Amino acid sequence: MSKRTINKREKRAAILKAAAEAFKGRRYDEVKLDEIARNAGVGKGTLYLYFENKEELFVALACDGATGVAARIRAIADSAGSYRQRLFSFGREFSEFAGQRHGLIRLLEQSPSPTLTEKMHTQHAEVKKAVLHLFEQGIKEGALRDDLPLTTMECMLIGALFFRVRMLERTNTRVEVESILNFFWNAAAVENQPQAHSDA
Amino acid sequence: MSKRTINKREKRAAILKAAAEAFKGRRYDEVKLDEIARNAGVGKGTLYLYFENKEELFVALACDGATGVAARIRAIADSAGSYRQRLFSFGREFSEFAGQRHGLIRLLEQSPSPTLTEKMHTQHAEVKKAVLHLFEQGIKEGALRDDLPLTTMECMLIGALFFRVRMLERTNTRVEVESILNFFWNAAAVENQPQAHSDA
Amino acid sequence: MSKRTINKREKRAAILKAAAEAFKGRRYDEVKLDEIARNAGVGKGTLYLYFENKEELFVALACDGATGVAARIRAIADSAGSYRQRLFSFGREFSEFAGQRHGLIRLLEQSPSPTLTEKMHTQHAEVKKAVLHLFEQGIKEGALRDDLPLTTMECMLIGALFFRVRMLERTNTRVEVESILNFFWNAAAVENQPQAHSDA
Amino acid sequence: MSKRTINKREKRAAILKAAAEAFKGRRYDEVKLDEIARNAGVGKGTLYLYFENKEELFVALACDGATGVAARIRAIADSAGSYRQRLFSFGREFSEFAGQRHGLIRLLEQSPSPTLTEKMHTQHAEVKKAVLHLFEQGIKEGALRDDLPLTTMECMLIGALFFRVRMLERTNTRVEVESILNFFWNAAAVENQPQAHSDA
DNA sequence: AATGAATGAGCGTTCATTCAT
């Protein structure tokens, strides 16, 4: 890797860092490129050497690293240890990811340009697949109940982990990841014996 | 209520309806007041007779009805029937609310002006309190376990219900509300006997 | 014509007047919309109520009135009087047109957007056709020689009239329109007896 | 002339060639230095080693060669042969010059900075003087009529030759140079006997 | 009360110019 490349990477990273800070808890239109440039320590024009325009910078910000997460989740799923341990590892890993990305994901959920939305979805679909893979593995290993829809499990666990970040950010309410994982485990693990109910 | 007032209400409602449509899946800055006025069938200047400015219109959009929901949740909590039935009623009611409001909530989670955020939080705090009230009641009645933090329960249930809407909207994946409620009930109801675990 | 319309016309005219002044002897990029707006006594945004963008304003400036000229030329061609008189009337009329429009035509001869160039060409083609019509009439009436290509006559007369304006503007050299017309008449009128030459 | 100098000249020529191509039929502001540099096969910064700035490059483009033309016109004027032959030689020479420079002249007619305009005018004044010299010579030799203002002749001949190029470029209408020269000769040569007219 | 023409602050973006290498 040439010196030039290193500098390029560094500068790109500096811009993204400044952008991440700027977008934290702010609306897309509230964030000015002037601010990002200033905080990144570069000229405004320089932004355009690294990103096509504001939206591309924005998308890069949200996509950067998402791929890494999917890989890490798979690594956890395939690591040694009891399934419960792996699930909890996943929970902690995902929480960290959610904590870092939640604000941006919220922003991205509003449509920028169609093409960019797609780009982002591709990235996040990877994460989703990795999560489903984890659940399937749990069922195959006999650790997770096989009578629960995968999507329901995803909805419960991922939804709770995301909501946890939201509570933390918005109302400063701290919910323990362990607590959520235990709750999930209570309902989804085979070792617990859930009774069937007859709804009225 | 005078005819005048009725007209005012109707026009206000028309504006909010047009705004709701406009904000659906779009960024705050992508929505133009021109568009809202046109779709509401009023002049652009008229918007300012009903709302202070764009942000207030926006906040009104998200807050309108939130109070109603809090009241309805309380009504459900205090209605007759088994706790399980009441919890499930709540779930269905809240899902509908979330379905209608999710897009807006996402928008609101980006901070407009501080004062407006606060205003909105007051509204949503009502809903939150009603939810916690429901849980407390369940514990008091002996239907819900008392060893789970309220915030964890909130996180699991509300998080899942919100995430369900998100999945529906973004990936067209349908998750049954009943399925989520059953999952929650499995873990949180007293009638199920959770075993303590020993972590390795 | 409603009061509204009158105001619109007036304002549009004021803008075009300011623009004409601004573009006089300046490059397209040297003319700022700020300046035009200020001199027209309107806000910058107002320009966009009357013109799509800078280029459209620019084209409107050059096209406005061109249609009128074509009509006036035809009127002269079809008026009473000897052909010589009509030709001289045309020359004076066209000179005035050229004097007013020359600067703009020069600008327009550099391609703005393709669609706009076309628009302008349509306008100017009208003038060109009117000129050729005048020549054809002269030949039919037996006033002009029929052994000269129409395009050559156009080239001589129109070219000279345009160049006259150029000289006036750039080097402050005054050339009489009458002098040019006499020169043209000398070579093109039937009453003069040109001898054929044999080129070596 | 050292090898170094030759290289300099070559590179300078390459830049001017690329610039000529770029400015052909485009507005000053539509031409980017990036493009010129790329097409000239040099770096962007290199342009500034050969030209002060964009405007100077632009002016150099238009002036380069103009001096040569003035010299060539004088040479033709002072060459052997009948005046008619010399006049026609001049016409052909000037047409070629006009064809090459016309687009640029149009550009230059919009004022860059005052100092640059002056610089350019100095150059073109040379050409103008050479033309007038040619006419004076014709009169002195008794070939051209002495009752026509020099400026009128200039206006007719030069105006027509420029307009011819314009017609060629814009409307693809071909007008023969010979035809124009004959027309001019008809009106301006002594050998033809123009009658005085009595205007009505 | 209702309108929509008018406004101008403010933004994203471009590109001539510079300068470290």
Next chain:
DNA sequence: TATGAATGAACGCTCATTCAT
């Protein structure tokens, strides 16, 4: 000498907001 990454001044354009009617 040659380069091209970096810069920031400057501009076209938008759109929330106002106000005369």
